[in-house]
Amino acid sequence: MRREDLTTREERILSAIIETYIRSARPVSSGAVVRRGSLKLSSATVRNVMRSLEDRGLIEQPHTSAGRVPADRGYRYYVDRLMGPSVVSNSDQAQIRAGISVLGGRDVAIVVTEVSRMLSEVCKQLAVGLEPAVESGVMERVELVHLEEGRCLVVVGLRSGQTRSSLFKCTESMSESDVAAATGLLNDWLDGLSIAEASQLLGRKLKDKDCPFRDLIRAIHDQWDRIFHLHDSERVHYEGARYILRNPEFAGDASLLGEILDSEEALADLVRRPGSREVVVTIGHENRRRKMAGVSLIVGSYRVGETVGRIGVIGPTRMQYRRLVGVVDQFSRLLDDLFSSSHWPEAR
């Protein structure tokens, strides 16, 4: 038995405190726990248990003669061991499925933005979506298209189904057949390489003075980063900022709100975590940044081909963990499905 383990009665009371607090946002008194009904105890007994929970750092008292408020460790215990499996209500289910279903075949950036928006609406919290780092994706096909006026379009398709394209000027002298030949050459070279490997390979080829289509390939190589690289900040999409101030914790003090809105770095942190399939809950001080005390994250991951992206919600530690973990998980799974290739739209 771990030192942290609580008796059944203690666990029940902790659950009662947390669940009541999540609803009311006000310190929970011993009387309130008793009134809740599920325990047959006097308020005095509950008070004794509360004191013990407080000694272990699971709950705390804003001041003497106030009720108790869950501490970060209390939420952690609740999330890990008490809240039980998170089930998603039928109406949430339906809303999520309907929303996702119309996004098939659209660009990843748009899908992530829209999913963040839906997530924020379902959760009534600030939601965040992180696009996968396309750099680690694997090339499938390169296509050059010669437009008039010496302008050229390069389209790169990845195995994941993502495509990127970029325009550039090229020397006027290229004939249609030249373009076709260059296209074939590029595909021979690049098929199956990652974006980063492809860039290196193009660099090596350019060192050879006899490299065919050298100007063209140099132009593509020069643009490679422009085509594929996104700064962290460009990959992050926030939606639903309006929900954060519906939380009463912001009534007096807006600094917590500031932390949330500035929390882009917190997301960057999450990027570096191993890409577990599970939904990850980060509570208050568990965030690396000191100022993020008071803020929790619930983050899930989804795969696009070989790459991994994330979606999640950010809010005060007083969150509906049970429900929201389920919702985030549901969204993650459906995104996985959406991006698996069988879901590209079919021609009739």
Added chain:
Amino acid sequence: MRREDLTTREERILSAIIETYIRSARPVSSGAVVRRGSLKLSSATVRNVMRSLEDRGLIEQPHTSAGRVPADRGYRYYVDRLMGPSVVSNSDQAQIRAGISVLGGRDVAIVVTEVSRMLSEVCKQLAVGLEPAVESGVMERVELVHLEEGRCLVVVGLRSGQTRSSLFKCTESMSESDVAAATGLLNDWLDGLSIAEASQLLGRKLKDKDCPFRDLIRAIHDQWDRIFHLHDSERVHYEGARYILRNPEFAGDASLLGEILDSEEALADLVRRPGSREVVVTIGHENRRRKMAGVSLIVGSYRVGETVGRIGVIGPTRMQYRRLVGVVDQFSRLLDDLFSSSHWPEAR
């Protein structure tokens, strides 16, 4: 002389009140105006003028024995007639140019997002970017690319330089030459049409039972909306929400903040305005939505080919109109330049 016209002295005092208030965020007293130095008047005289300005609805008193605060009409008079030409400081200039210069050739959605971010940083306000409605763009070139496993990529290039692409499954039986033939056919049909016209034309062609490549063309037609249509909400990018709560007007009451964060509709309103080249300032109650009292918008427009997009900032009516109008204008002009075709990157 219009009824609204003020004497020079009145105008000076109005300017002094507004500029002092913009800096201090606190009601401006007659003494404060005198202390400012530029007028040689006693506070009593200033008080008389203030009363007259108040009678005309240009300023107001939060309560007796308080100083004066600009009213929406006062800001309007100031913006239209007093603030003078908005010059952009050299450091702002440099920052803006540097930021824009690295965006050449990138996708419009990314450019708009990044420009919104820069705008919010330069202005220290919530910034918003609206992508142009690509539906009214004009087709330049369609390209089909046949990938393995019966998957097909369609790439549509617009005259503006924007490209859109989408994957779909097609019947396995298409040979490379079939694809090339279909590409040629589509280009013959669609060159020079707008997106909407192209959709109609494809629809008409499909009615002909002998239409070549009918399955393929039906697949493309089915996806046309998916490729091009963005809901208003998908076209709007907000950045810099953190800045809005640095404004002291949100110290006590967060409802104004709520209005700002919910103001997506306000932007949708702006879409429908005629696409004037000028920067448009909308002050407080001038917004259609009643709740937006207290919130101002400064919005500029930019062209991408035949289509028009917008960028702007949103904040409390107490804004640095002079500086921000200049900054928004500068961004708009540089975006115009960026999207004019001569700025596509050149191959060396």
Added chain:
DNA sequence: CTTAGCACTCTAGCGCATCGACTGCTAATA
């Protein structure tokens, strides 16, 4: 027309008393 002077008004801030919600402790109870 401008200004000095003065009476008046209203807010912000402080201290104080009260009220009520809770706790913590103790002693009685099962």
Added chain:
DNA sequence: TATTAGCAGTCGATGCGCTAGAGTGCTAAG
């Protein structure tokens, strides 16, 4: 021994009165 009833004590929230200070509006003089 575990539980509970009872009660004293603590602390925030609320409301009230007071004061200081900033700023106005008015009047009469320059």
